[in-house]
Amino acid sequence: MLTFLAYFTVGVFVAGFLWKISVYARTPAPLLIPTTPAPVTRGGVVWRLFREVAFFESLFKADKFLWIAGYLFHAALALVLIRHIRYFCDPLPAIFAHYQIVGILAGIAMVGALGLLLARRFLIDRVRHISSVADHLFLWLLMGIGGTGLVMDFFLRPDIIAIKRAMTTLWTSPSASLSMASPGDVVFIIHILMVAVLLVVFPFSKLMHLGGIFFSPTRNQVDNPREKRHINPWYAD
Amino acid sequence: MADAHEVPEIHDDIETPALQPGSMGHLAPYPAVEKHMVPLNFPAARVPDWEKRGVEKLGEMLKKYRSLQVYMDICVKCGACADKCHYFLGTGDPNNMPVKRAELMRSVYRRYFTPAGRMFPGLVNAKDFDEEMLKQWFTYYHQCSQCRRCSVFCPYGIDTAEITMAAREIMDAIGVGHKYTTEIVAKVHDIGNNLGIPKPALSGTLQFLEDDMLENTGHEIKLPLDQEGAEVLLVAPSADFFSEPHIQSLMGYAKVFHQAGISYTISSYASEAANFGMFIGSYEQKKKISKRIAEQARALKVKRIVVGECGHAWRVAYSFWNTLNGPFDFLDNRYPVPQHICEFTHDLIGRGALTFDKEANDAYVVTMHDSCNVARASRMGPNPGGQFTIPRDLIRATCNHFVDMDEDTIFEKTLCCGGGGGLLTDELMDLRVKGTMPRVTALKKVMAEHKVNFLALICAICKAQFNKMLPMYGIPMDTVGGVHQLVSNAILLGKNKGIV
Secondary structure, three states: OHHHHHHHHHHHHHHHHHHHHHHHHHOOOOOOOOOOOOOOOHHHHHHHHHHHHHHOHHHHHHOHHHHHHHHHHHHHHHHHHHHHHHHOOOOOOOHHHHHHHHHHHHHHHHHHHHHHHHHHHHHOHHHHHHOOHHHHHHHHHHHHHHHHHHHHHHOOOOOHHHHHHHHHHOOOOOOOOOOOOOHHHHHHHHHHHHHHHHHHHHHHOHHHHHHHHHHOHHHHOOOOOOOOOOOOOOOOO | OOOOOOOOOOOOOOOOOOOOOOOOOOOOOOEOOHHHHHHHOOOOOOOOOHHHHHHHHHHHHHHHOHHHHHHHHOOOOOOOOOOOOHHHHHHOOHHHOHHHHHHHHHHHHHHHHOHHHHHOHHHHOOOOOOHHHHHHHHHHOOOOOOOOHHHHHOOOOOOHHHHHHHHHHHHHHOOOOEHHHHHHHHHHHHHOOOOOOOHHHHHHHHHHHHHHHHHHHOOOOOOOEOOOOOOEEEEOOOHHHHOOOHHHHHHHHHHHHHHHOOOEEEOOOOOOOOOOOOOOOOHHHHHHHHHHHHHHHHHOOOOEEEEOOOHHHHHHHHHHHHHHHOOOOOOOOOOOOOEEHHHHHHHHHHOOOOOEOHHHHOOOOEEEOOOHHHHHHOOOOOOOOHHHHHHHHHHHHHOOOEOOOOHHHOHHHOOOOOOOOOOOOHHHHHHHHHHOHHHHHHHHHHHHHHOOOEEEEOOHHHHHHHHHHHHHOOOOHHHEEEHHHHHHHHEOOOOOOOOO
16 A cells, blocks of 8 residues: 555656656747846856746745745745655665754754745735635645654654654565554555645646746846847747 | 726825735727738647647647646746736736736646646646636736746745747747737838838938927937938937837937037837837747847947847847847957947037036936836846936936836836836726736826936837826826937937037
8 A cells, every 4th residue: 555655656746757858848939038138158047047946046036035945935935855765775874864953954944934824825915815725735735745754753753663654665665564553653644645635736737937937038038139049949931 | 088997096105905806807809800910920820739739738848848748837926926916916816926927827837837737636736728727828928017026025936927938939829919919010011110100100200300399409319210320320229219208309319419529319110129029928920129239230330239228128139139139249359249229328428528407407306217128137237237327227227216116116126117018008907007006106206205206217118108097096197208209308419519
């Protein structure tokens, strides 16, 4: 069951993600439309995209509070994901022993930042107006994942040895399973089911901003229309 | 018409308004009828199976435009853009928040093209393409000036202009067009320019202006028409031939050519830099309209093309010409193709060919309005941002008093005049008055603090829009003018003639 779930969710996520990316890559960009001032070299575009992805440069220009909340969430999520390597990797590099505190603080920051993002959807009239049920559900889902993670850290510890054994044998052993011996184990199962939901909906939702930003013509095109003729593939003379 | 709207009060700063749902829902442009649609190969009237055809057309566009496909998918609805649109700031109508404007198309996209929208329309806000939706599209996709200010602030660079253009193309494909823009496109194909000025009238005007300049300056400054073998083809927006203050800039261009000793010609066949094909989102029309210019450059055997003061025309020329009608390898490759008149004049100043008497503009304290298509969709000179520095260099070279407006309202963050994107039409006056309010707020601030009395800019639409709007806000009409109007005032004729 666990093995099936793992293959199914990761399979849908990877296949869906690659399919979406390939749609973006294959769809032609007939005209050059970078938002200017834009880089005039390919290297400049790489640097622009790096600033956008690493520092959320445009968002910083737009809204400082949103930038803080959004950046905190994404950075904390990255740190939390790094912490999770310990549950899949055996033997574990020694550095991870010192990383625990970082990971746990990041977990708290992540849930806190999600709280700020959720509060915006209630408190700012413009943001409340544009939020659909799905926009709220994504935040609740992420808070649920982060929250159950923190519960396991601080209150209800699951059998982490058994979980790690299951996670490392999951891909090869159809009989890998999780125990439900303690309340902590049940919290873990809720945690992992929510992650499964997130992975399955990922490629078909707005979460595809992760891959899509690299294909955004206003950000990834070189501003050189006079210097180099850009060809529209669907309108050849 | 002019009394059907109220003029918003100007505050010290641009304030984000409270939401006023539906406040602009009444204001749709005049629909195009058969005589406007047919010349553009659009259906004469709304087609019977328009719901189906509209969705099919959206599907087609998603396969042709990466921008549209990516922008339909990846918006997280963070709201960063929500308070950036001048039409939202001026009206408070939530459908004028870029995210909500795009949502009108995204909700249809989700319904027909995504699994979640097919299965759970209520959950993800997926909606049918029905009568009510089409009405909203026609209304609110004609309340966007395609200025791209939202795309500067979007963390993914989502460009509402791309979505608005696609929406207008989809509506045209089902026979639901916009009178003002389609009418103008047809005029270009018929006569050669947006204003419908035939050759004899154009020729007469140019003659009149030559006489005028001779009388005022004592110099024989020419405005040549259809002259084969000239060095430069000058393509100006047709408003430059007939409207105030545009005409002042035209005389400025003429004086620059005269003083530099560079031969040039205007073309009666390609007497229009503007390209409303962009406003209606049609690739074919964009190509067809600008093709007239490429053809004339060949026919008149010129070596260079210089484009006059017109914002969206410069976007089309700079960003799209090479793709649409290139390569331009028959022109002199020592100069950029095309070249903006500001680049042209700037280059001549750098080479010592022009001298100015700045005191001629001493009556003015000048500020610069960056026009949206120049600022966010083009470049001048070799470096990014040249579109801001080059026109300002020209102002500083010709005026003693220059001051910029608030930094959040210039350069890439500049605010639209409120009349761009094919909305410069009287039935949308209420929108235009409200949409110009943020710009007027920033202008009034420098007027109060620095005694600014001249708003310099390089766009024919901005000039026409401000000419009408500023008096409503108690600012004299002649505050507005082109950068080459300042050049025209200050240029010293006769001395140091020709390129050294």
